[in-house]
Amino acid sequence: MSCKGLSLMSGGLDSQLAIRVLQRAGAEVEAVSFVTPFFDNTKAKAAAEALGVKLHVVDFTADEIALIKNPPHGFGGAMNPCIDCHATMIRRAGELMRELGYDFVATGEVRGQRPMSQNAQALVTVEKTSGLVGRLVRPLSAKLLEPTIPEIEGKLDREKLLDISGRARDRQIALAAEFGIVDYPSPAGGCKLTEEAFGRKLKDLMTHEGLDDRTLVELLLVGRRFRLPDGSGVILGRDGRENALLNRTVAVLSDRHRPAILLMPPTGTPGPTALIPDLKSEADKALAEGIVKAWCRGTGDADRAPFKGFQIL
Numbered sequence: 001m002s003c004k005g006l007s008l009m010s011g012g013l014d015s016q017l018a019i020r021v022l023q024r025a026g027a028e029v030e031a032v033s034f035v036t037p038f039f040d041n042t043k044a045k046a047a048a049e050a051l052g053v054k055l056h057v058v059d060f061t062a063d064e065i066a067l068i069k070n071p072p073h074g075f076g077g078a079m080n081p082c083i084d085c086h087a088t089m090i091r092r093a094g095e096l097m098r099e100l101g102y103d104f105v106a107t108g109e110v111r112g113q114r115p116m117s118q119n120a121q122a123l124v125t126v127e128k129t130s131g132l133v134g135r136l137v138r139p140l141s142a143k144l145l146e147p148t149i150p151e152i153e154g155k156l157d158r159e160k161l162l163d164i165s166g167r168a169r170d171r172q173i174a175l176a177a178e179f180g181i182v183d184y185p186s187p188a189g190g191c192k193l194t195e196e197a198f199g200r201k202l203k204d205l206m207t208h209e210g211l212d213d214r215t216l217v218e219l220l221l222v223g224r225r226f227r228l229p230d231g232s233g234v235i236l237g238r239d240g241r242e243n244a245l246l247n248r249t250v251a252v253l254s255d256r257h258r259p260a261i262l263l264m265p266p267t268g269t270p271g272p273t274a275l276i277p278d279l280k281s282e283a284d285k286a287l288a289e290g291i292v293k294a295w296c297r298g299t300g301d302a303d304r305a306p307f308k309g310f311q312i313l
């Protein structure tokens with residue numbers, strides 16, 4: 001008997017090992033990764049290609065924004081709703097699993113690797129909240145967990161699954177060598193939501209313009225940001241590429257009937273373009289013009305000092 005599974009793929013070592021262990025246990029495996037403006041799937045794509053498995057890509061933006069607005073389990077150190085984000089990704093993978101007619105979803109989670117999110121109780125909670133009881137396989141720790149349906153049915157050889165637990169990485173490193181996996185990124189990093197500075201910008205957008213306009217959410221990755229006294233937000237390009245992007249974007253925002261405006265540096269002076277997606281007053285506009293001039297070539301700290309209090313760092 002054989003079975004088919006869908007394995008969550010971050011591109012990190014554990015998600016790669018999970019796939020190889022499942023294949024050794026008799027499963028046919030495909031991978032799934034998630035994308036939002038806050039993280040991409042570049043590493044996942046490279047890993048899936050190296051492993052030779054098909055990668056399904058799910059746009060997770062609407063889910064992530066809903067969780068940022070209302071995270072049932074709160075945030076981590078920044079604006080990262082990790083517990084709910086992880087459980088929702090597994091739930092979405094479960095929906096895809098049913099749609100494709102596969103037998104299970106898998107993850108590279110290791111029991112006890114993260115004290116809060118991967119302890120024994122947390123693994124059970126995620127399985128329940130994702131609606132995948134009996135269909136969520138953690139091949140790296142499977143022998144320490146209750147057998148899943150594909151194991152009970154004999155479609156997945158439990159003897160070939162593993163019993164790794166804890167924070168040490170030596171078994172994973174040894175397994176990587178055994179499977180010939182040489183290219184894997186460090187476990188942490190890659191999600192902007194975990195960065196405090198990004199979190200401040202996100203919170204500012206959520207408070208003022210809101211998170212319903214995807215273009216504005218994507219613009220969080222661009223430019224220096226200011227919030228002016230009457231409530232206008234200013235995005236100031238940091239280089240030619242960002243200035244060009246702001247130039248293109250103003251038309252998109254104007255189409256949505258925002259009073260969006262673009263400010264350019266004085267003629268003949270190299271400097272930044274500023275986009276104000278929703279201008280609130282003439283006083284704010286005058287301040288934004290001052291900001292553009294203060295960041296033009298040839299200016300210094302003294303020119304910028306009057307505006308520093310408006311900058312979101």
Ligand code: SF4
Pocket residue numbers: 039080081082083085086191193194
């Ligand atoms: S780090 Fe980012 S992508 Fe990962 S679970 Fe947390 S919020 Fe989600």
